[in-house]
Amino acid sequence: MNRIRCAVILAAGIGSRLRSIHNDKPKGFLQIGDKPIIEESIARLIYNGIQSIIIVTGYKNHFYDDLKNKYPFIKTIKNDHFETTGSMFSLFTAKELVNDDFLLLESDLLYESNALQSLLHSSDKNVILLSGATGAGDEVYVGVEGKHIVNMSKKISDIKKLGGELVGISKISQELYEKMGSHIDSHQDKKTNYHYEDCLTDLAGDNEINFHLIEDLAWIEIDDEQHHKRAIEKIYPLICRRDSEIELQKRVERNILLNPGPATTTDTVKYSMVVEDICPREREFGELVEGIRKDLVRIVHGEDSHEAVLFASSGTGGVEACLTSVIPDDKAALIINNGAYGKRMVQICDGYGINYIKYDIPFGDPVELDKLEQFVNANKNILSHIAFVHHETTVGILNPVGSISEIAQKYNLEIIVDAMSSYAGIPIDVNKDKIHFLISSSNKCIQGMAGISFVICNRESLQKTSAYKRRNFYFNLFDNFTFFSKSRQMQFTPPVQIFYALRQAINEYFIETEEGRNKRYVEMYEVLKKGLLELGFKFLVDEKYHAKILTAVIEPEDKNYDFNRMHHYLYERGFTIYPGKGAKLNTFRIANMGQLYKEDIENFLLTLRDYLSSNRITLNS
Numbered sequence: 001m002n003r004i005r006c007a008v009i010l011a012a013g014i015g016s017r018l019r020s021i022h023n024d025k026p027k028g029f030l031q032i033g034d035k036p037i038i039e040e041s042i043a044r045l046i047y048n049g050i051q052s053i054i055i056v057t058g059y060k061n062h063f064y065d066d067l068k069n070k071y072p073f074i075k076t077i078k079n080d081h082f083e084t085t086g087s088m089f090s091l092f093t094a095k096e097l098v099n100d101d102f103l104l105l106e107s108d109l110l111y112e113s114n115a116l117q118s119l120l121h122s123s124d125k126n127v128i129l130l131s132g133a134t135g136a137g138d139e140v141y142v143g144v145e146g147k148h149i150v151n152m153s154k155k156i157s158d159i160k161k162l163g164g165e166l167v168g169i170s171k172i173s174q175e176l177y178e179k180m181g182s183h184i185d186s187h188q189d190k191k192t193n194y195h196y197e198d199c200l201t202d203l204a205g206d207n208e209i210n211f212h213l214i215e216d217l218a219w220i221e222i223d224d225e226q227h228h229k230r231a232i233e234k235i236y237p238l239i240c241r242r243d244s245e246i247e248l249q250k251r252v253e254r255n256i257l258l259n260p261g262p263a264t265t266t267d268t269v270k271y272s273m274v275v276e277d278i279c280p281r282e283r284e285f286g287e288l289v290e291g292i293r294k295d296l297v298r299i300v301h302g303e304d305s306h307e308a309v310l311f312a313s314s315g316t317g318g319v320e321a322c323l324t325s326v327i328p329d330d331k332a333a334l335i336i337n338n339g340a341y342g343k344r345m346v347q348i349c350d351g352y353g354i355n356y357i358k359y360d361i362p363f364g365d366p367v368e369l370d371k372l373e374q375f376v377n378a379n380k381n382i383l384s385h386i387a388f389v390h391h392e393t394t395v396g397i398l399n400p401v402g403s404i405s406e407i408a409q410k411y412n413l414e415i416i417v418d419a420m421s422s423y424a425g426i427p428i429d430v431n432k433d434k435i436h437f438l439i440s441s442s443n444k445c446i447q448g449m450a451g452i453s454f455v456i457c458n459r460e461s462l463q464k465t466s467a468y469k470r471r472n473f474y475f476n477l478f479d480n481f482t483f484f485s486k487s488r489q490m491q492f493t494p495p496v497q498i499f500y501a502l503r504q505a506i507n508e509y510f511i512e513t514e515e516g517r518n519k520r521y522v523e524m525y526e527v528l529k530k531g532l533l534e535l536g537f538k539f540l541v542d543e544k545y546h547a548k549i550l551t552a553v554i555e556p557e558d559k560n561y562d563f564n565r566m567h568h569y570l571y572e573r574g575f576t577i578y579p580g581k582g583a584k585l586n587t588f589r590i591a592n593m594g595q596l597y598k599e600d601i602e603n604f605l606l607t608l609r610d611y612l613s614s615n616r617i618t619l620n621s
């Protein structure tokens with residue numbers, strides 16, 4: 001069975017009966033919950049595994065076109081004749097964009113996730129969703145026979161055997177879509193004022209078009225003020241309740257990972273890996289990778305200037321690829337070393353005999369910009385790059401990318417930023433901060449599975465490296481980039497399922513938005529910080545340098561304290577914490593990345609408090 005990955009939303013209509021409520025905006029921009037119903041629908045589609053959404057627009061199309069800036073998986077196309085044509089004309093406006101089976105939806109629907117799931121899980125190829133009686137006032141009744149639909153009408157007397165009411169969500173196969181197309185082509189009279197529902201019933205005689213009835217489906221189409229009122233008072237709360245119940249049922253047992261990656265993922269990211277086998281040399285997989293490459297760059301706002309190069313490796317592989325590919329033989333990199341990951345850059349350069357100068361800072365102390373600049377100035381003749389870690393995950397310090405970049409610009413150096421544990425958690429703009437190479441991986445703040453590293457490269461900077469003497473093979477940035485650009489294939493076997501998970505994780509990132517994710521992380525950090533301070537803990541790093549994604553906590557001196565015992569106590573209760581790593585004082589570390597919420601942190605703090613009191617550990621204050 002083919003998985004459905006595409007949805008088409010018909011959104012050309014005017015919705016004239018609702019003007020008083022939504023000020024002339026298109027119907028999809030009515031707001032019942034915390035975002036317009038079209039955005040609710042989009043989020044619901046993404047959380048059910050849909051990967052691309054085509055919106056057919058018409059009336060005030062710019063509202064929908066603007067959504068593309070927020071959600072890169074959306075394409076829009078305008079039906080220029082929306083005022084005089086029916087929904088069939090709109091549906092076929094999207095002809096060039098539709099090349100697979102799809103879900104078809106109307107833009108003004110509020111519905112529970114079960115509506116989508118039942119169609120997605122149905123083994124029938126063409127399915128129209130029906131509900132029990134709604135009493136909405138403008139119901140479309142659907143006549144059926146056996147499993148098939150026969151006709152539809154607003155008059156119940158036209159219906160011989162009632163199957164239910166039409167919802168406006170259907171699953172349409174590519175084959176049926178093509179037949180619908182030929183049907184209008186051969187009936188000139190049906191070109192303009194014809195509706196897709198009518199076409200489906202016209203074709204129902206010769207084609208298997210089935211229905212799926214959900215008797216008490218929570219849904220509503222909002223056409224007038226009565227509907228609007230009912231949506232707010234009754235249907236929307238019901239939808240929220242039902243959807244949260246579905247989430248609870250599906251939930252894979254959830255561990256709260258407070259280690260600095262791999263981070264806790266959503267269930268939808270986990271499930272997205274269960275897909276049919278595919279050879280990664282197929283065009284379809286190439287398109288998946290291409291889309292991911294584009295969106296990874298978009299997350300750091302480098303669409304016009306940067307390219308993502310992907311490797312099958314953990315994050316360190318990306319750092320190794322970058323350092324071994326971009327530093328010319330006759331120059332050196334200045335490596336800022338204020339944590340284990342800065343040190344790792346040094347180790348990589350040692351391993352390959354790459355020239356570098358180390359700028360050492362005790363682990364846990366911030367970069368002093370004046371001193372750094374003096375150091376750069378003293379070595380300016382041999383340097384080509386400044387390499388450093390953005391969020392130094394060893395200690396939870398945020399190195400100031402903007403200020404370091406300014407120093408680099410002054411001396412005409414490029415910068416290499418290990419943004420492994422900040423990318424997608426802290427807003428980054430590669431153009432604003434003039435970042436030439438930025439490295440991250442699939443399993444930290446982007447919230448996918450471990451197995452893919454990527455380097456986001458400024459195009460000109462990457463191009464320059466093509467002339468450099470080779471030190472590496474698998475990890476050559478330029479080779480991987482040119483191979484992919486030419487063939488749209490990864491140079492070597494990619495971790496196929498991890499790519500599907502990354503696709504889903506990126507889509508969920510755009511649904512949550514850059515600000516939304518950062519806000520959630522910062523809120524968790526604030527709860528954590530406050531709770532730890534209340535318990536009497538102290539932090540390694542001065543608060544003003546905290547990255548707010550990981551906190552290094554100084555270990556208690558009490559003789560009853562033992563990290564391994566504390567770790568075990570918490571682990572048994574579903575919380576995974578992490579030991580310290582080479583800092584100037586002994587620490588343990590708590591990260592707040594991944595699909596976690598304030599409540600998870602609150603529960604963690606309660607469990608930590610229980611551990612302390614049951615072991616009679618006191619914290620000196």
Ligand SMILES: *Cc1c(COP(=O)(O)O)cnc(C)c1O
Binds near residue numbers: 389392
């Ligand atoms: C996690 C991390 C890495 C890479 O770790 P891998 O185990 O190779 O994925 C590198 N740098 C920083 C700053 C990190 O947080």
